[in-house]
Amino acid sequence: MPIIARNLIYNVISDAISEINDTRHENISVNELDNISLYGDSGVFDSMGLVNFLVLVEEKLDDKFNLVLSLTSERAVSRRISPFRNIVSLVDFIFEEIEPVAAS
Template sequence: MEKKEVQDLVIETIKEFVDNNGIETEEVTVTQRLIGRSGIFDSIGLVNFLVDLEEVLEEKYDRVFSLSSERAMSRSTSPFSNVEELTKFILELDDEE
């Protein structure tokens, strides 16, 4: 997996999710906050987005990704803070495969 490819996939999945769910946001960038103040998602929205992203990743890479695991939730730096951190987390999961 290449970082740019995963990052683009995350951004594209966010764009589709916000369009399909009527969420208003500015242009989605790598530094765009996903959750928290000025974030795109509330907690339920984040969970639903992660389910969609897991499906997209599974289709593209033919393997299962568990993005909302206890491991993800207990990190000191949340992998859900922005697109950059989420991309790093996906790449870490891939390296462990």
């Protein structure tokens, strides 16, 4: 499996946010992804919105890179520090999940 650069993961996330923006009254800015809080008091998503966003990111990763990941796995949701608190932590988590897949 080819190594996927961080900027490509950011592009997938940006595409997912842009697609979600088509259904929202208040758009999420894709200009500064590192500053987006996904969930929590200052987050852009409620719990259902977060799940929909993560599923969309999974689908886009599969479509673009033939990469099948479960971002809502027990491994993700049981962490003491959530990988869903912001975009940077989500990208880091995706890379952690890619490593075992790339090694196989």
